[in-house]
Amino acid sequence: MQELLQNFFNLDIYRSVTPYLLEGLLTTVWLSALVIPLGLAFGLLAAVLSQEMHNRVLRALLVVYIDVFRALPPLVLLIFIYFGLPFLNIGIPKLAAVALCFTLNTSSYFGEVFRAGFESVPKGQMEAARSTGLSRLQALIHVQIPQATRAVMPDLISNMLEVVKLTTLASAVSLPELLYLARNAQALLYNPSPLVLAAILYLIILLPIVRYLSKLEKRKLARMSH
Template sequence: MGFLDTFFNMQVIANYLPDLIDAVWVTLGLAVATIISGVLGGALMSCLRVAGVRWVNFFIIVFADVMRALPPLVLILILFFGMPSLGINLSGWMVIYIVLTAVLIAFSEEVFWGGLTAVTAGQWEAGRATGLSKAQTLFYIAFPQAARMVIPPLINRVLATTKLTALGSVIGVKEILSVSSSAQSFSGSATPLTMAAIAYLVIFIPAVIVSHRIERHYHYAT
């Protein structure tokens, strides 16, 4: 077998391209849902920490530490195989969504919190001096500044977390890796895996380019 026939077999591509396109849409939907929920959840948790309620902060810190410490695959397997014993049946898609969202919330909360703690005390005092409440100072002064500062690490974490959608292959979610692995097994060709690699590049290279543009925009705006 030649190189092209092994990795770029046109007959295999024609046979499995429709399935892979469907898998790309599944992956994109999962990634977008995870990003929106994870970033918004992390931002909300970081804002709640500002309130200084001890038991709330304790819960947030423990949640963030546990989610960052445990491998996502362990959480996925626990939910997928453990929840039915409690009478709760979750689809593979929902399990991946819940786990990746929880992981992204934990990481983005720490990123946003780092940005909020970097806002100087003078900024908070200036807001209070103009008659703003603590919550208004947070939302109108502190958080916008923090958000600008944390864009680079937040984008990196978002990209890293969304690539974990490939873990869906472990529990049968029809995303890119799952479909391409099945196609490789049936066809006996490495071409489906090449198609998967190209699909990931098509998804993530534009995402990386957009992230660089966003970073440059806010870098020049500061």
């Protein structure tokens, strides 16, 4: 038991590395705050275009975009963007590479979630909105998007949680997020306690959101049962 505490829950190490890991936590938070809105925005745009576009070629290209970036492992995509593009004389900073990779990946998932939300809104809602004099765009903004978003809110929040966990892949390009700094501390101290502390910090941030998500899912199930 003593060896377990010494190697994984070493309080002295916790105290010494906490300021260091908090810097990584800050990077994780602002990286998530950058990627999540971008993913939501482009995902919503993809869902709207898939609904509004009538050109078969453009719709097919959109489907390819969504399917490819959902299927492609984000780590492979990140390595290609950061290490591969320079071979095409396209230099890209670490932050831009990570943001581009995560946005491409997350927007494809958010796009499918929003598309499912649009399909859940009865067509009569849009017809009723148009009959009041609203344009197609106004009806989309004021009627369909709000209702679709409410319908898929648990799925959106679940994907946001995945984005926060996805930021750990930024360590592949040495962006100093939480896990990257925890691994550095572990290597310096020859002790895995910094990794355990990083996991605790992730739990502190994400557990309240997970509990809120559970409540939303229960409400959704309750509405569906009535």
